[in-house]
Amino acid sequence: MSSVILHRHAVKKDQVDEIVELCHAVLGNRDVAPLGEVYWPSHLAASRVPSEIRDVVQRSIIHEKAHAVVVSIDPAFLPEIPDCPKTHRPPGLQEEAGFWDVLALVMANVMGYPFTWSSIQNGYLQNDVIPVAGFESELSSRSSKIDFGLHTEDAFSSLAGEILALQCRYNDAQAATTLAAYDSRIVTSDFDRLFESEFQIMPNVSHHEYSSVERQPLLYGLRDKPYFRINAAQPILAPDTAEGTVKEFIAMLEDNIVGVVLEPGDHLVVDNTRVAHGRSRFKYSADDHNRWLRRLYVASDLRRSRHRRSSAESWLVEAW
Ligand SMILES: O=C(O)CCC(=O)C(=O)O
Numbered sequence: 001m002s003s004v005i006l007h008r009h010a011v012k013k014d015q016v017d018e019i020v021e022l023c024h025a026v027l028g029n030r031d032v033a034p035l036g037e038v039y040w041p042s043h044l045a046a047s048r049v050p051s052e053i054r055d056v057v058q059r060s061i062i063h064e065k066a067h068a069v070v071v072s073i074d075p076a077f078l079p080e081i082p083d084c085p086k087t088h089r090p091p092g093l094q095e096e097a098g099f100w101d102v103l104a105l106v107m108a109n110v111m112g113y114p115f116t117w118s119s120i121q122n123g124y125l126q127n128d129v130i131p132v133a134g135f136e137s138e139l140s141s142r143s144s145k146i147d148f149g150l151h152t153e154d155a156f157s158s159l160a161g162e163i164l165a166l167q168c169r170y171n172d173a174q175a176a177t178t179l180a181a182y183d184s185r186i187v188t189s190d191f192d193r194l195f196e197s198e199f200q201i202m203p204n205v206s207h208h209e210y211s212s213v214e215r216q217p218l219l220y221g222l223r224d225k226p227y228f229r230i231n232a233a234q235p236i237l238a239p240d241t242a243e244g245t246v247k248e249f250i251a252m253l254e255d256n257i258v259g260v261v262l263e264p265g266d267h268l269v270v271d272n273t274r275v276a277h278g279r280s281r282f283k284y285s286a287d288d289h290n291r292w293l294r295r296l297y298v299a300s301d302l303r304r305s306r307h308r309r310s311s312a313e314s315w316l317v318e319a320w
Protein backbone atom coordinates (compact mmCIF):
# COMPACT_ATOMS: atom_id res chain seq x y z
CA MET A 1 0.00 0.00 0.00
CA SER A 2 1.31 3.42 -0.88
CA SER A 3 1.47 6.16 1.72
CA VAL A 4 1.33 8.90 -0.90
CA ILE A 5 -1.44 11.43 -0.36
CA LEU A 6 -2.49 13.14 -3.57
CA HIS A 7 -5.09 15.87 -3.56
CA ARG A 8 -7.07 16.67 -6.68
CA HIS A 9 -8.89 19.84 -7.54
CA ALA A 10 -10.88 20.57 -10.69
CA VAL A 11 -11.07 24.28 -11.46
CA LYS A 12 -14.58 25.58 -12.08
CA LYS A 13 -15.36 27.24 -15.41
CA ASP A 14 -15.77 30.77 -13.99
CA GLN A 15 -12.42 30.46 -12.23
CA VAL A 16 -10.78 29.18 -15.41
CA ASP A 17 -12.05 32.33 -17.10
CA GLU A 18 -10.43 34.45 -14.36
CA ILE A 19 -7.11 32.64 -14.80
CA VAL A 20 -7.26 33.02 -18.59
CA GLU A 21 -7.79 36.74 -18.17
CA LEU A 22 -4.85 36.97 -15.75
CA CYS A 23 -2.56 35.19 -18.24
CA HIS A 24 -3.62 37.44 -21.12
CA ALA A 25 -2.93 40.47 -18.92
CA VAL A 26 0.56 39.14 -18.10
CA LEU A 27 1.18 38.82 -21.84
CA GLY A 28 -0.12 42.35 -22.44
CA ASN A 29 -2.58 40.72 -24.84
CA ARG A 30 0.27 39.54 -27.09
CA ASP A 31 0.44 35.92 -28.29
CA VAL A 32 4.07 35.65 -27.29
CA ALA A 33 6.36 37.80 -25.12
CA PRO A 34 10.01 37.62 -24.07
CA LEU A 35 10.32 35.62 -20.85
CA GLY A 36 11.98 38.61 -19.16
CA GLU A 37 8.78 40.59 -19.62
CA VAL A 38 6.48 37.99 -18.10
CA TYR A 39 8.52 36.36 -15.33
CA TRP A 40 7.83 38.88 -12.54
CA PRO A 41 4.34 39.83 -13.76
CA SER A 42 3.50 36.09 -13.48
CA HIS A 43 4.55 36.21 -9.86
CA LEU A 44 2.24 39.15 -9.21
CA ALA A 45 -0.57 37.45 -11.12
CA ALA A 46 -0.27 34.33 -8.94
CA SER A 47 -1.54 36.37 -6.00
CA ARG A 48 -4.72 36.99 -7.99
CA VAL A 49 -5.37 33.32 -8.84
CA PRO A 50 -8.79 32.54 -7.29
CA SER A 51 -8.27 32.02 -3.57
CA GLU A 52 -10.01 28.62 -3.60
CA ILE A 53 -7.19 27.27 -5.78
CA ARG A 54 -4.42 28.95 -3.80
CA ASP A 55 -5.99 27.59 -0.64
CA VAL A 56 -6.03 24.00 -1.93
CA VAL A 57 -2.41 24.17 -3.07
CA GLN A 58 -1.09 25.94 -0.02
CA ARG A 59 -2.90 23.69 2.45
CA SER A 60 -1.75 20.57 0.64
CA ILE A 61 1.87 21.61 0.42
CA ILE A 62 2.66 24.20 3.11
CA HIS A 63 0.50 22.52 5.75
CA GLU A 64 1.84 19.15 4.55
CA LYS A 65 -1.62 17.64 4.22
CA ALA A 66 -0.68 16.02 0.91
CA HIS A 67 2.53 15.07 -0.93
CA ALA A 68 1.30 16.45 -4.22
CA VAL A 69 -1.72 18.14 -5.67
CA VAL A 70 -3.19 18.04 -9.17
CA VAL A 71 -5.06 21.17 -10.23
CA SER A 72 -7.01 20.29 -13.38
CA ILE A 73 -7.96 22.98 -15.84
CA ASP A 74 -10.17 21.74 -18.64
CA PRO A 75 -8.27 22.51 -21.88
CA ALA A 76 -11.62 22.95 -23.66
CA PHE A 77 -11.82 26.33 -21.87
CA LEU A 78 -8.29 27.35 -22.81
CA PRO A 79 -6.54 28.53 -25.98
CA GLU A 80 -5.23 25.71 -28.14
CA ILE A 81 -2.22 23.77 -26.87
CA PRO A 82 0.84 24.40 -29.07
CA ASP A 83 2.35 21.54 -31.06
CA CYS A 84 4.81 19.38 -29.19
CA PRO A 85 8.51 20.04 -29.91
CA LYS A 86 10.49 17.03 -31.17
CA THR A 87 13.75 17.99 -29.43
CA HIS A 88 14.92 20.36 -26.74
CA ARG A 89 15.70 23.96 -27.68
CA PRO A 90 19.18 24.57 -29.04
CA PRO A 91 21.34 26.97 -26.98
CA GLY A 92 21.42 30.71 -27.58
CA LEU A 93 17.74 31.46 -28.22
CA GLN A 94 15.90 34.26 -26.53
CA GLU A 95 13.41 32.56 -24.27
CA GLU A 96 9.80 33.45 -24.96
CA ALA A 97 6.45 32.65 -23.42
CA GLY A 98 3.01 32.14 -24.93
CA PHE A 99 -0.30 31.52 -23.19
CA TRP A 100 0.40 27.97 -21.98
CA ASP A 101 3.86 28.98 -20.80
CA VAL A 102 2.47 31.87 -18.78
CA LEU A 103 -0.22 29.60 -17.37
CA ALA A 104 2.48 27.20 -16.15
CA LEU A 105 4.43 30.10 -14.65
CA VAL A 106 1.42 31.58 -12.87
CA MET A 107 0.44 28.20 -11.39
CA ALA A 108 4.02 27.54 -10.25
CA ASN A 109 4.26 31.01 -8.74
CA VAL A 110 1.38 30.16 -6.41
CA MET A 111 3.98 28.17 -4.46
CA GLY A 112 7.16 30.21 -4.85
CA TYR A 113 9.67 31.34 -7.43
CA PRO A 114 10.49 29.35 -10.58
CA PHE A 115 14.24 29.10 -11.19
CA THR A 116 16.65 27.08 -13.25
CA TRP A 117 20.22 25.77 -13.31
CA SER A 118 22.93 26.84 -15.72
CA SER A 119 23.72 23.19 -16.46
CA ILE A 120 20.32 21.89 -17.56
CA GLN A 121 18.51 22.46 -20.89
CA ASN A 122 21.05 25.20 -21.66
CA GLY A 123 19.91 27.36 -18.75
CA TYR A 124 16.39 27.83 -20.08
CA LEU A 125 13.85 28.32 -17.31
CA GLN A 126 11.03 26.55 -19.09
CA ASN A 127 12.01 22.91 -19.36
CA ASP A 128 10.27 20.51 -21.68
CA VAL A 129 9.74 16.92 -20.66
CA ILE A 130 9.37 15.13 -23.98
CA PRO A 131 10.48 11.75 -25.27
CA VAL A 132 13.26 12.26 -27.81
CA ALA A 133 14.02 9.81 -30.64
CA GLY A 134 17.38 8.15 -30.08
CA PHE A 135 17.28 8.59 -26.28
CA GLU A 136 14.58 6.00 -25.50
CA SER A 137 16.80 4.23 -22.97
CA GLU A 138 18.74 7.14 -21.45
CA LEU A 139 18.33 7.53 -17.69
CA SER A 140 16.64 10.91 -18.03
CA SER A 141 13.25 12.44 -18.56
CA ARG A 142 13.62 12.23 -22.37
CA SER A 143 13.55 8.42 -22.23
CA SER A 144 10.46 6.31 -22.86
CA LYS A 145 11.50 2.63 -23.03
CA ILE A 146 12.69 2.46 -19.42
CA ASP A 147 11.22 3.34 -16.06
CA PHE A 148 12.75 6.66 -15.01
CA GLY A 149 13.71 5.93 -11.41
CA LEU A 150 12.49 7.68 -8.31
CA HIS A 151 14.29 10.88 -7.48
CA THR A 152 14.05 14.12 -5.64
CA GLU A 153 14.41 16.84 -8.26
CA ASP A 154 18.03 18.05 -8.09
CA ALA A 155 18.82 16.05 -4.98
CA PHE A 156 22.53 16.65 -5.71
CA SER A 157 22.21 20.19 -4.34
CA SER A 158 21.06 21.73 -1.09
CA LEU A 159 19.70 24.52 -3.33
CA ALA A 160 17.15 22.15 -4.89
CA GLY A 161 13.67 23.66 -5.15
CA GLU A 162 11.22 22.63 -2.46
CA ILE A 163 8.55 22.33 -5.13
CA LEU A 164 8.38 20.81 -8.60
CA ALA A 165 5.65 22.01 -10.95
CA LEU A 166 4.60 19.93 -13.95
CA GLN A 167 2.04 21.10 -16.47
CA CYS A 168 0.65 18.38 -18.74
CA ARG A 169 0.09 19.37 -22.36
CA TYR A 170 -0.19 15.98 -24.03
CA ASN A 171 -0.13 12.46 -22.70
CA ASP A 172 -1.77 10.24 -25.31
CA ALA A 173 0.79 7.62 -24.30
CA GLN A 174 -0.85 7.57 -20.84
CA ALA A 175 2.59 7.48 -19.20
CA ALA A 176 2.35 7.51 -15.42
CA THR A 177 4.29 9.95 -13.28
CA THR A 178 5.32 7.93 -10.22
CA LEU A 179 5.34 9.20 -6.65
CA ALA A 180 6.69 7.62 -3.48
CA ALA A 181 6.63 8.98 0.06
CA TYR A 182 8.50 8.09 3.23
CA ASP A 183 6.70 5.39 5.14
CA SER A 184 7.22 6.02 8.85
CA ARG A 185 6.05 2.47 9.67
CA ILE A 186 9.34 1.14 8.32
CA VAL A 187 11.81 3.25 10.30
CA THR A 188 14.60 1.26 11.94
CA SER A 189 17.37 2.51 14.21
CA ASP A 190 19.85 2.37 11.28
CA PHE A 191 17.93 5.14 9.65
CA ASP A 192 19.60 7.59 12.06
CA ARG A 193 22.64 7.17 9.87
CA LEU A 194 20.78 8.81 6.97
CA PHE A 195 20.60 12.06 8.96
CA GLU A 196 24.41 12.38 8.76
CA SER A 197 25.91 14.72 6.13
CA GLU A 198 27.82 11.97 4.37
CA PHE A 199 26.01 11.28 1.11
CA GLN A 200 26.89 12.55 -2.35
CA ILE A 201 23.94 12.20 -4.70
CA MET A 202 25.03 12.35 -8.32
CA PRO A 203 23.00 14.64 -10.60
CA ASN A 204 20.81 13.23 -13.37
CA VAL A 205 22.50 12.95 -16.76
CA SER A 206 20.41 15.83 -18.06
CA HIS A 207 22.90 18.17 -16.36
CA HIS A 208 25.53 18.81 -19.06
CA GLU A 209 28.38 19.16 -16.59
CA TYR A 210 29.22 18.93 -12.96
CA SER A 211 32.24 19.18 -10.73
CA SER A 212 32.26 18.44 -7.02
CA VAL A 213 29.04 17.24 -5.46
CA GLU A 214 28.33 18.35 -1.90
CA ARG A 215 27.84 15.96 1.02
CA GLN A 216 24.36 16.03 2.47
CA PRO A 217 22.08 13.99 4.69
CA LEU A 218 19.39 11.93 2.96
CA LEU A 219 16.95 12.62 5.82
CA TYR A 220 16.50 15.93 7.59
CA GLY A 221 13.94 17.74 9.73
CA LEU A 222 11.71 15.81 12.12
CA ARG A 223 13.16 12.48 13.21
CA ASP A 224 9.94 10.48 12.84
CA LYS A 225 8.50 12.39 9.87
CA PRO A 226 11.56 13.54 8.01
CA TYR A 227 12.00 15.40 4.77
CA PHE A 228 14.24 13.49 2.40
CA ARG A 229 16.31 13.65 -0.78
CA ILE A 230 17.16 10.64 -2.93
CA ASN A 231 18.02 9.61 -6.45
CA ALA A 232 17.48 5.97 -7.31
CA ALA A 233 18.41 6.68 -10.94
CA GLN A 234 22.00 7.70 -10.17
CA PRO A 235 24.78 6.53 -7.86
CA ILE A 236 24.86 7.79 -4.29
CA LEU A 237 28.34 7.84 -2.81
CA ALA A 238 28.07 6.70 0.80
CA PRO A 239 30.43 5.28 3.42
CA ASP A 240 30.58 1.45 3.11
CA THR A 241 28.81 0.99 6.41
CA ALA A 242 25.81 3.05 5.26
CA GLU A 243 25.33 1.46 1.83
CA GLY A 244 22.89 -1.19 3.06
CA THR A 245 20.71 1.40 4.76
CA VAL A 246 20.60 3.53 1.60
CA LYS A 247 19.48 0.46 -0.37
CA GLU A 248 16.85 -0.33 2.26
CA PHE A 249 15.58 3.25 2.10
CA ILE A 250 15.28 3.14 -1.68
CA ALA A 251 13.54 -0.27 -1.51
CA MET A 252 11.06 1.19 0.99
CA LEU A 253 10.27 3.99 -1.46
CA GLU A 254 9.98 1.59 -4.39
CA ASP A 255 7.49 -0.50 -2.41
CA ASN A 256 5.42 2.62 -1.97
CA ILE A 257 5.07 3.81 -5.54
CA VAL A 258 1.84 5.17 -6.86
CA GLY A 259 1.33 6.17 -10.51
CA VAL A 260 -0.55 9.26 -11.69
CA VAL A 261 -1.49 9.61 -15.34
CA LEU A 262 -1.61 13.33 -16.06
CA GLU A 263 -4.08 14.64 -18.61
CA PRO A 264 -3.77 17.82 -20.69
CA GLY A 265 -4.47 20.84 -18.47
CA ASP A 266 -3.38 19.07 -15.27
CA HIS A 267 -0.97 21.08 -13.13
CA LEU A 268 0.87 18.80 -10.74
CA VAL A 269 2.52 20.46 -7.76
CA VAL A 270 4.98 18.09 -6.07
CA ASP A 271 6.40 18.59 -2.58
CA ASN A 272 10.02 17.89 -3.49
CA THR A 273 11.00 17.54 0.19
CA ARG A 274 8.44 14.88 1.10
CA VAL A 275 7.94 12.75 -1.98
CA ALA A 276 10.17 11.33 -4.70
CA HIS A 277 8.95 11.11 -8.28
CA GLY A 278 9.79 9.34 -11.52
CA ARG A 279 8.00 8.04 -14.60
CA SER A 280 6.96 4.61 -15.82
CA ARG A 281 7.99 3.40 -19.26
CA PHE A 282 5.62 4.10 -22.14
CA LYS A 283 5.30 3.64 -25.86
CA TYR A 284 7.17 6.35 -27.73
CA SER A 285 5.69 7.62 -30.92
CA ALA A 286 6.67 10.63 -32.98
CA ASP A 287 3.04 11.68 -32.80
CA ASP A 288 2.58 15.33 -31.81
CA HIS A 289 0.37 14.37 -28.89
CA ASN A 290 2.46 11.47 -27.56
CA ARG A 291 3.67 13.24 -24.41
CA TRP A 292 4.70 16.71 -23.34
CA LEU A 293 5.04 18.15 -19.87
CA ARG A 294 6.32 21.61 -19.00
CA ARG A 295 8.60 21.43 -15.95
CA LEU A 296 9.46 24.26 -13.59
CA TYR A 297 11.67 24.06 -10.51
CA VAL A 298 10.24 26.21 -7.77
CA ALA A 299 12.08 27.63 -4.75
CA SER A 300 10.03 28.80 -1.80
CA ASP A 301 12.80 31.30 -1.13
CA LEU A 302 15.15 32.63 -3.85
CA ARG A 303 17.55 34.14 -1.30
CA ARG A 304 19.08 30.78 -0.45
CA SER A 305 20.69 30.78 -3.92
CA ARG A 306 21.60 34.50 -4.03
CA HIS A 307 25.36 33.72 -4.01
CA ARG A 308 24.84 31.73 -7.22
CA ARG A 309 22.66 34.26 -9.09
CA SER A 310 23.92 37.41 -10.80
CA SER A 311 21.17 39.67 -9.48
CA ALA A 312 18.38 39.53 -6.92
CA GLU A 313 15.76 39.19 -9.65
CA SER A 314 17.59 36.60 -11.74
CA TRP A 315 16.13 33.07 -11.92
CA LEU A 316 19.31 31.43 -13.21
CA VAL A 317 21.36 29.55 -10.61
CA GLU A 318 24.98 28.80 -11.49
CA ALA A 319 24.98 25.12 -10.64
CA TRP A 320 28.74 24.56 -10.26
O1 LIG B 1 7.84 12.55 -16.97
C1 LIG B 1 7.43 12.65 -15.82
O2 LIG B 1 6.26 12.39 -15.50
C2 LIG B 1 8.37 13.10 -14.73
C3 LIG B 1 9.68 13.45 -15.30
C4 LIG B 1 10.62 13.99 -14.30
O3 LIG B 1 11.04 13.35 -13.40
C5 LIG B 1 11.07 15.36 -14.42
O4 LIG B 1 10.76 15.99 -15.40
O5 LIG B 1 11.75 15.84 -13.52
Ligand SMILES: [Fe+2]
Nearest residue numbers: 151152153277
Ligand atom coordinates in the same frame (compact mmCIF):
# COMPACT_ATOMS: atom_id res chain seq x y z
FE1 LIG C 1 12.24 14.75 -12.06
